[in-house]
Amino acid sequence: MNEKKRIPKSAVSRLSLYLREIQRLEKDGRDRVSSTELGEFTDLTDAQVRKDLSYFGNFGTSGSGYEIATLKASLRKILGKGAMWPIVLVGVGNIGSALLRYPGFKHEGFVIKEAYDVDRNKIGVRYDELVVKDVADINKNEKGKAAKIAIIAVPEKAAQDVADILVKSNVKCILNFAPVVLKVPEGVTVRNIDLSTELENFSFLLSFSK
Amino acid sequence: MNEKKRIPKSAVSRLSLYLREIQRLEKDGRDRVSSTELGEFTDLTDAQVRKDLSYFGNFGTSGSGYEIATLKASLRKILGKGAMWPIVLVGVGNIGSALLRYPGFKHEGFVIKEAYDVDRNKIGVRYDELVVKDVADINKNEKGKAAKIAIIAVPEKAAQDVADILVKSNVKCILNFAPVVLKVPEGVTVRNIDLSTELENFSFLLSFSK
Numbered sequence: 001m002n003e004k005k006r007i008p009k010s011a012v013s014r015l016s017l018y019l020r021e022i023q024r025l026e027k028d029g030r031d032r033v034s035s036t037e038l039g040e041f042t043d044l045t046d047a048q049v050r051k052d053l054s055y056f057g058n059f060g061t062s063g064s065g066y067e068i069a070t071l072k073a074s075l076r077k078i079l080g081k082g083a084m085w086p087i088v089l090v091g092v093g094n095i096g097s098a099l100l101r102y103p104g105f106k107h108e109g110f111v112i113k114e115a116y117d118v119d120r121n122k123i124g125v126r127y128d129e130l131v132v133k134d135v136a137d138i139n140k141n142e143k144g145k146a147a148k149i150a151i152i153a154v155p156e157k158a159a160q161d162v163a164d165i166l167v168k169s170n171v172k173c174i175l176n177f178a179p180v181v182l183k184v185p186e187g188v189t190v191r192n193i194d195l196s197t198e199l200e201n202f203s204f205l206l207s208f209s210k
Numbered sequence: 211m212n213e214k215k216r217i218p219k220s221a222v223s224r225l226s227l228y229l230r231e232i233q234r235l236e237k238d239g240r241d242r243v244s245s246t247e248l249g250e251f252t253d254l255t256d257a258q259v260r261k262d263l264s265y266f267g268n269f270g271t272s273g274s275g276y277e278i279a280t281l282k283a284s285l286r287k288i289l290g291k292g293a294m295w296p297i298v299l300v301g302v303g304n305i306g307s308a309l310l311r312y313p314g315f316k317h318e319g320f321v322i323k324e325a326y327d328v329d330r331n332k333i334g335v336r337y338d339e340l341v342v343k344d345v346a347d348i349n350k351n352e353k354g355k356a357a358k359i360a361i362i363a364v365p366e367k368a369a370q371d372v373a374d375i376l377v378k379s380n381v382k383c384i385l386n387f388a389p390v391v392l393k394v395p396e397g398v399t400v401r402n403i404d405l406s407t408e409l410e411n412f413s414f415l416l417s418f419s420k
Contacts (some may be wrong), residue, residue: 012414016407080413098308108406149412162418168320173412180254196318198401202359202383203290204222
């Protein structure tokens, strides 16, 4: 556990990129890759690549790069790939329903197993094997207690209440699309996808450079 | 321009959060806010709030906090709010069509003015005043040359080609939903929304803490 704390969060995100690139190279029939090459793909220095990987073990032999099969297996293990991670989705609006229809998650080992909404018109709607349920029933659902990852795609005003319910139902990781800073207890991780903030970064850049 | 370079990117994202919070406070009838309070809302220290705001001017009087009307006007100006920013969207799949239907952007000053796809079944589809066009026509479109912000929501394999076309049509800021690191020339900013990487951060955390 102490080891985990010393690993910078951003390094974990970069591991995902490295894994993606070496899987692409493997498909092309390659069996080795250098840190320089991984850096080129991901727009990072080779020193950064080596440093990121060094947090998790000694994968390379100096001068000859990394063996793709070994590195892939290690990165997959580190990132918890191979397992199927159930996800609870709350909010089946524009974004939520797009996520339900997105086939890519399953391929990556993430499956939305339950979806909830407060809207009578959405409750009962079927997406493949999944039927949207009433948000009031989150804690009643036994299966809900197994999911440790949740996605919040509800309007701003409802987001904190939903987060509180999810935390009670033992969710440990929340991907939050609502434009609000959620308060959660220690031990619960929130990552925000905030489209307005991203776009405001752009309008800032474009205003300043005019 | 030099001044812009010294401002950390992350500070700009935080300005968006501060602006959102003070607009909320204003609606509640408040006229002043302290850095401590802004920090509590956004889970940052008061020193961090003061430092972020200091990049852009001297907004506060020691001890009495910030006047909400003044701070709001300044933050809105810094973030390029008030203007209406046209956006080009490429890729009208699950995510792209959700973005087209999302009413929040317009409220924030961002309007998807054009949408393109390669799929014959999607070209010609209408979303309010907007009709999806053939991606081959991006550069033919005069209006397209006015948009400096683009959203890429195409599959991984097509993303770099689309980015190249957009850069040629004078786009300076790209919000990229494709799981790939785009190569763009200097002067073009890319921000990535990578849902799989976000979820892999979670599976990493949950695997390591088991």
